[in-house]
Amino acid sequence: MTDLALTTSRILAAARRQGSDRPPVWIMRQAGRYLPEYRAVRERYDFMQLCKVPELAVEVSLQPVERLKVDAAILFSDILIPLEAMGLEVVFTEHGPQLPGPVRTLADIQRLGIPDPLADFPFQAETVRLLARALADKVPVIGFAGAPFTLAAYAVEGGGSKNFHRTKRLMHCEPAAFASLLDKLAQTVAATLSAQVAAGAKLVQIFDSWGGELNKADYRAFSLPATRQIVRTLRAAGVPVILYLGGGPHLVDLLVETEADVLSLDWRSDLGEVLDRWGDRIAVQGNLDPALLFASPERIRREVMRIRAQVGGRAGHIWNLGHGILPDTPVEHAQAFVEAAQGNGQ
Ligand code: CP3
Numbered sequence: 001m002t003d004l005a006l007t008t009s010r011i012l013a014a015a016r017r018q019g020s021d022r023p024p025v026w027i028m029r030q031a032g033r034y035l036p037e038y039r040a041v042r043e044r045y046d047f048m049q050l051c052k053v054p055e056l057a058v059e060v061s062l063q064p065v066e067r068l069k070v071d072a073a074i075l076f077s078d079i080l081i082p083l084e085a086m087g088l089e090v091v092f093t094e095h096g097p098q099l100p101g102p103v104r105t106l107a108d109i110q111r112l113g114i115p116d117p118l119a120d121f122p123f124q125a126e127t128v129r130l131l132a133r134a135l136a137d138k139v140p141v142i143g144f145a146g147a148p149f150t151l152a153a154y155a156v157e158g159g160g161s162k163n164f165h166r167t168k169r170l171m172h173c174e175p176a177a178f179a180s181l182l183d184k185l186a187q188t189v190a191a192t193l194s195a196q197v198a199a200g201a202k203l204v205q206i207f208d209s210w211g212g213e214l215n216k217a218d219y220r221a222f223s224l225p226a227t228r229q230i231v232r233t234l235r236a237a238g239v240p241v242i243l244y245l246g247g248g249p250h251l252v253d254l255l256v257e258t259e260a261d262v263l264s265l266d267w268r269s270d271l272g273e274v275l276d277r278w279g280d281r282i283a284v285q286g287n288l289d290p291a292l293l294f295a296s297p298e299r300i301r302r303e304v305m306r307i308r309a310q311v312g313g314r315a316g317h318i319w320n321l322g323h324g325i326l327p328d329t330p331v332e333h334a335q336a337f338v339e340a341a342q343g344n345g346q
Contacts, residue, residue: 015240017316024071029324030064079146085115102158117195132200143201147208212247266322272310283316297336
């Protein structure tokens with residue numbers, strides 16, 4: 001096997017719980033403001049331009065691969081792009097994304113369309129195609145989309161939220177309407193990820209950043225069927241699926257039922273315990289606390305050793321943080337994490 005093929009296969013091998021020379025590593029939100037070269041591009045273009053002009057999206061997707069030598073590239077885009085194509089206005093402000101016309105009623109939900117990714121946001125698949133070509137199999141491209149619950153939360157709240165009261169109110173007061181919203185989102189996400197795979201993504205990640213807000217009964221009733229529908233579509237296409245869920249140690253047993261290949265968990269979970277219980281069915285990804293990257297490289301290396309001891313050399317592990325890297329993280333500390341995870345710098 002050539003070195004290039006080895007790199008491409010590391011993350012696919014880990015996702016399938018097969019061994020390789022070492023566990024792979026990448027970082028959620030690895031293309032972003034902690035990188036000076038990203039900030040330099042952002043001075044010239046706004047965020048939506050970066051998402052919508054494939055050459056720019058490719059340029060920033062490649063930055064962390066070149067600087068950090070991570071084992072995968074992730075498409076540069078945003079989970080809210082498909083919402084825009086469903087008919088919702090999305091504006092990125094300094095204070096995060098805002099949706100000025102949120103979804104609050106059954107009529108609002110019925111108005112949402114199910115987009116055709118290649119016709120309605122062709123730039124996303126085109127970015128994957130150009131990125132895969134630029135990388136020439138050196139490292140694989142990860143495609144991504146939001147999970148139905150997390151997308152519903154942005155659509156209903158009209159932006160970020162601390163407590164998701166409006167989303168939960170709709171879920172509890174109009175469960176059939178809420179289920180139909182999740183179903184529309186699941187169809188949209190399945191089509192989005194399928195288009196990315198057809199364009200060359202070798203694995204995909206579903207981001208359920210706020211999924212841990214639900215208790216077990218509500219996760220089972222609402223999120224599980226919608227998420228499983230997406231996972232089945234992608235697995236039928238032969239592509240491993242990573243499911244990230246924030247704040248969800250109480251939901252791990254249900255996440256296994258989504259049939260995802262890899263569970264990406266945050267710092268609240270003990271990866272060793274999850275593997276002890278489910279290691280014959282799933283691989284794990286994670287889970288260093290992104291805030292720990294503000295500590296010294298020495299402290300970061302110790303944390304990597306602690307997680308490595310939990311995993312105990314089992315094959316199904318992809319190194320990552322427990323959530324996206326924070327915008328003011330020192331880039332040398334991100335580098336120390338990657339090197340330690342790759343088994344260097346110790
Ligand atoms: O991982 C990568 O490098 C690929 C790019 C990527 C972005 N967003 C680019 C981005 C990915 C995978 C996402 C996913 C995403 N987007 C999620 C799920 C992951 C998570 O962190 O929970 C969510 C919830 C969003 C929605 C979103 N987009 C928020 C809340 C924000 C504002 C927060 C912030 O970091 O500014 C965005 C904007 C955004 N998406 C930026 C980037 C690089 C910052 C835009 C800028 O340059 O100013």
